[in-house]
Amino acid sequence: MEEILKKTGLKVTPARILILETFSGKCEPLSAEDISKKLKKKDIDLVTIYRTLASFEEAGILRKVDLHKESQYYELGEHHHHHIICNKCGFVEELEGCDIEKLASKLVSKSSNFKTIKDHSLEFFGVCKKCS
Ligand SMILES: [Zn+2]
Ligand SMILES: [Zn+2]
Ligand SMILES: [Zn+2]
Incomplete structure (x- = not known):
């Protein structure tokens, strides 16, 4: 540390x-x-x-x-990873792996102000099995 x-x-x-x-x-x-x-x-x-x-x-x-x-x-x-969060109880799970880079370069190719994306943050929200 x-x-x-x-x-x-x-x-x-x-x-x-x-x-x-x-x-x-x-x-x-x-x-x-x-x-x-x-x-x-x-x-x-x-x-x-x-x-x-x-x-x-x-x-x-x-x-x-x-x-x-x-x-x-x-x-x-x-x-680097993403999370899925339960809307009801707030439970947070780590999601391993990330395929966003490909999507990001596709998105930025449509941008008139940006050429590259260096980083991203993206979290998912849903309802966990216990709550549903
Ligand atoms: Zn829950
Ligand atoms: Zn985390
Ligand atoms: Zn990612």
Whole structure:
């Protein structure tokens, strides 16, 4: 975790390491509130978490995931994938593999203002088996 911070040139602080560590291991997107709950005993206030998440996103460590929820969700940016989210209970599943690139180049060929697409984010919404 320290290595990741050093690579991006961000100052290594105990709070930053703790916040980054909450993302390691699994990949379920987390909101500032989720992190606050996980770090309850560590005495890191929500404002610090918000600020840290924003600087991590700027540094490319985290990316935003739009789950159509009130809070902003983040996850580690290294592993490209998409999600499917249950509209009823909010359950999030990772979708492996991505075929969007082909579609993206087709779309951009119709654009008069863009020549290339460098990145994309796309999440799917539905109803999980438990809820349906
Ligand atoms: Zn994910
Ligand atoms: Zn559900
Ligand atoms: Zn993709």
